Amino acid sequence: MADGKLSKLEGVKEASGFLRGSIAEDLLDSEPTVKSDNAQLLKFHGTYQQDNRDERKGGNKSYSFMVRSRIPGGKVTAEQFLAELDLADQYGNQTLRVTDRQGFQLHGVIKGDLKATIRGINEIKLSTLSACGDVCRNFMCCPAPHADSPIHEEMQSLAKKLALHFAPRSSAYSEIWLTDGDEKVKVSEIDFNEPIYGRTYLPRKFKMAVALPEDNCVDIYTQDLGLMAIVESGKIIGYNVLVGGGQGMTPAKKDTFPAIGFKLTFATTEQVVDVCEAVVKVQRDFGNREDRKYARMKYLIADWGMPKFKEKVEEYFGGALPEPHPTDVTGVDDHLGWHEQGDGKLFLGINVDNGRIKDEGDFRLKTALRVILRKYGMETRLTALQGILLCDIKPEDRADIEEILKSHGVALAEDLSLVRRYSIACPALPTCGLAVTESERFMPGVIEALEQTMAEHGLAGERITVHMTGCPNGCARPYTPDIGLVGKARGKYTVYLGGNPEGTRLGFLFQDLVPEAEISQVVAPVLARYREERHDQESFGDYCFRIGKEGLAAS
Known part of the structure; x- marks a missing residue:
């Protein structure tokens, strides 16, 4: 990174006391908004301050917050799903949104309910921490629940492992959202420790995903760091590491661009976490912190070129990295409809138009999911195409589940066009x-x-x-x-x-x-x-x- 004036947000992060800022104080006043610096810091905690343009009256803005749950691989229990629906009804706008990164979003949460909402999400053993902000975001993974496939289970375990490995270590999150004490913690008394991120975290958001060559359902080429599982003789021997994907661009800046990832290296299963950490640290130390429009890792790679980038990753990794495996992506599956799970049970993929779970007229998806999850209590998975997988279904329950969906106006996969x-x-x-x-x-x-x-x-x-x-x-x-x-x-x-x-x-x-x-x-x-x-x-x-x-x- 060239020597120059850092962007304003870099100063906000530096002065935040590891993501604390004055968020706790802001939450106590009666204003519907938070201070601009705290609005930026809140993203690291999983929430965005927003203004509903449909509800502006006489020039006055209608403020609320979007709250995003970080769910590695999109794995959600029935209890967690039902609780998120309850939170949407109690604190949000009565809808729950499945994101294209396999998470949940609540919309319309007012500031006075923000703490109760985030605490409620943590009480069901989910979290909003680093669902947004300049950190590693939700870790995506092929969600297919193939019980007879150790390959899928290993990938999903890796996604969870990476999520824990790259989670921020700052205790600010628990102090602000999960405690009741009114006593203010003095920053000078806090033991800071962010071994991966440092005081100012990453220059920009960072996205990761894990997939198979025959089923790139999580779009690994669009990620900052994508992992493609390489399978030989029915076992994962390692991962092709792709770097430098990113979809954003700024039309006013003609030299900004969307990008797909480049093949960096092949990493064994034992090496993959360390290689990922090396990549993240290179972006941390050399990514652009002067202009956020050029802060994604794709611009660092465009500036340096892949040979220099790989050399620096090898330096941080502590050894030479081989060429990528010749295997590449060959297919994709939306996982909708009925499928054998491999253990005598079934899973059902349900389409959710644009991810919005709601009741509207004769279409009552939210109610249908409540009925099914309360009755059968199955695990669910969220897909990168904003769909839902209902898992562990006994074959004898198939007809009843179909009837519940149809009676609530929810179409089955075979009744929908592929487009x-x-x-x-x-x-x-x-x-x-x-x-x-x-x-x-x-x-x-x-x-x-x-x-x-x-x-x-x-x-x-x-x-x-x-x-x-x-x-x-x-x-x-x-x-x-x-x-x-x-x-x-x-x-x-x-x-x-x-x-x-x-x-x-x-x-x-x-x-x-x-x-x-x-x-x-x-x-x-x-x-x-x-x-x-x-x-x-x-x-x-x-x-x-x-x-x-x-x-x-x-x-």
């Missing part, structure tokens, strides 16, 4: 402060229009992935699917084509500033050409990539 099953969207308006236009609330209409257009062209059964975000920051990973829709201006989107469901390739900018009502019209001619010109078994994204932007523009 709907493989679509995700970020929350965007009205609460996200970065959103420039709609995403979650507009996505159902986009999918309906695409379903109709695809049916008109004889493509109703095709798997086409669609990711949508309300701004270019890319939280729903919009730059790698077949079709990416990125909010650019009010009611207008940038359309990207040419990615793929496997998440191994960036799409290209096909058309900019497309009005929301014209998205399907813009894609329709390309779908028509795809229908006539595709090669055997060629996916829509592969076709677009082969023809290229200029070729498609002639549609």
Whole structure:
């Protein structure tokens, strides 16, 4: 990192007393907001201060907080799931959101309920610590509950191990949220110890995920650090380590960009945690702390090049690192529908449109989940496509569970198009402060229009992935699917084509500033050409990539 003036947030972190700031004092007053510095520090504790733009009256803002639970691999017990639903009803806006990083989000929590909400999440043995902020975020992993597969269990165990390894050590979290004492802790009396992060943590957020080559359901190429399990003779022998993925960009900064990861090395199962720590520490010490728009690790790698980056990782690791294994990603699964678990039981994957668990009219997913989880008490898993897996189902209970879902207006996987099953969207308006236009609330209409257009062209059964975000920051990973829709201006989107469901390739900018009502019209001619010109078994994204932007523009 060049010598220069550090960004303001670096000073906030430095002076925070390891994430304490004056948060505890801020929570005691009657104001609906917290001070700006504390709003930044609260992200490390798993919550964002937000303003609901739908509820602004006379220029006055309507403040609340989003609270995010950090759930490694998306593994949630029935009790934890039900408790999160209760918290959503008691303190939130009566909806619970499954994130595209396998976590939960509560929206609409007011400041006076923030402590009770976070404490409630910890009481069910979940946590919000480092779900946001300049730290290693939630550790993603393929959630498939294959009981006969030690490979899946080993990956999920690694995700949990990494989550514990990279969790902040500061006691600020427990002091602020989990204690009742009114006595203020003097910073001078605190024994600080953040062996991985140091006093100012990371330059920017850091994302990790673990997957298999045949099922990249967590998009390891889009992560700062992705781990691809290498399996030989039915055993994981190690992991290919991918570095430098990241989906955000800033249109006003032409040299910012989305990126997919580079293959760094192969790490054995014994080495993988240490290699991950070396990568994180290199980013900690050399990532850009002057301009947060360039603070993700992808910019460090772009500046240095991979040979220099690998050399520095080897220095921190303490030894030479081999070349990556030749294995690469080959497939992806949404895990929806009924599946054999391998132990005589079943699991069921349920689609959740854009991750929002709610009751609305005849659609009563929240109530259906309450009924099922109370009756059967099964473990659940959250997917990176914002779905839910109900695990450990006895075959004789299948018909009853299906009936409960259908009677509450919840469609089964076989009744949904693949384009709907493989679509995700970020929350965007009205609460996200970065959103420039709609995403979650507009996505159902986009999918309906695409379903109709695809049916008109004889493509109703095709798997086409669609990711949508309300701004270019890319939280729903919009730059790698077949079709990416990125909010650019009010009611207008940038359309990207040419990615793929496997998440191994960036799409290209096909058309900019497309009005929301014209998205399907813009894609329709390309779908028509795809229908006539595709090669055997060629996916829509592969076709677009082969023809290229200029070729498609002639549609």
